[in-house]
Amino acid sequence: MAGPPKKRQKRDESKQEEGQMPQKKFYRQRAHANPFSDHDLIPSSPAAMDWSQHYPAFAITPPSSTPNNDPKTTTPEPNNQAPITQISKSVEVADIGCGFGGLLFALAPKMPSTLILGLEIRTSVTEFVQEKAKALRLQHASSDGLYQNVSCIRANSMKFLPNFFVKGQLRKIFLCFPDPHFKARKHKARIVSGTLNSEYAFVLAAGGKVYTITDVEDLHLWIVEHFEGHASFERVGEEELEGDECVETMRRETEEGKKVERNGGRKYVVVFRRLEDPPWP
Template identity: 45%
Template sequence: MTGETSENDVRPDLSAVQGLPQKRHYRQRAHANPHSDHDINYPVCPARMDWTGLYGNYANGRKVEFVDVGCGYGGLLISLSPLYPESLMLGMEIRMKVSDFVIDKIAALRRHSKENDKVDYFNVACLRSNAMKFLPNYFEKHQLSKMFFLFPDPHFKNRKHKWRIITPALLAEYAYCLRPGGLVYTITDVEDLHDWMVLHLNEHPLFERLTDEEEKNDKILPYVVNRFVLDCSTEEGQKAAREGRNKYPAIFRRLPDPDP
């Protein structure tokens, strides 16, 4: 599937929002080494994480359900927010300036919402962290219902394949955090990386790929396919569009735990 939904169908209209951050003030390298020490604070266990610091009182009685790993400029989260108002959504982004941009953008959206006597966008937040190292520090077993891995760094060189966000070791952690029936969304414009992610997810005993019909009927997939558009046409997205690159999405379901 290459995404039949038009760009205008998925791009949120934020024209009335004042004080939105501008990307030119948040310059950042396109990629970061996930194995480097990035001086990141993280909880020792999920019970020690204070989610009210990210969601305020909206976190009371709720737990994070959606996680966008490497959320970029937050376009997917912001677009899904009104579709799932009762679900807490978290973007995890390792790049400091990019995460700052998303945090400031969400803050501006919340201010605009409160000025109009609404509570929109209080269910989304961004956290600077390294999901490859610290994911189980934030989430309990079977807590999440959806995980997104959208246009991850392909790490082309063989010696850097261990840096890819989908590996057998990391899939064990994702399976731990995902509830049975939960979904993993992947997409890339690099066919080799798509084949890599599909291969390892297929080989894992706790994941199965959705059928073509199930993928076609998934209402989130159009937003996934157009993540570059939702990020307000990033430079990489514009380049991909100019070059006419294909997009390769896949959705996998988390299977029930085997009987002990």
């Protein structure tokens, strides 16, 4: 006798109608993944990314005879291949470790002209966010066309972030409830460190911000220590945070944020601004 259907089979059977929202129970996956493994993720460079498959509403096809050297929107043509479809603007907001996309889908209507990207290392979770984005686009296609500006990609951000974005491309980076890695020997796997902060500084434009939130005080203190100790960042004051709708959205719309709210836990929020690089001597 055949055994019970596998998770993927159940998942496919649940998607009977086009535009139907995916059910999270079919996309559950263990909470942690090893960030030091490649996970078969080998992006080559930002110029090699075909963003049109993630943001089809913003796709443009330039004439093959017209050169375009913008690394944010173009792809080289190796071996005389036909040009890959480009997009009319570049990604400017990244949610690193986006989980099931609560923040992504909350920000999308608030920033309709900005391309927002979630980066998630877990395969099933990434697929859930991608399917939800497709469903929401279809549901809003005949009216306001919302959610065309949001997508998700499977990525190991700790190893390959500069392979997706060029220098100064992003305006906002979100680090929401990252894995605290409590044991000292695991601290090297934390998403905030001196080395990783330099990568965030590389992909952020001057004036861009890194938004962080956690319910673990020890991790919060670690984040503050490592960003305040980095020459490319300054801490954003509390008065400025009060008028930033991204902060309130981050507090309330992430999956972990809702869980902390239900359990009566405390949320530690801190935001850092990318400083201008000093002039070369």
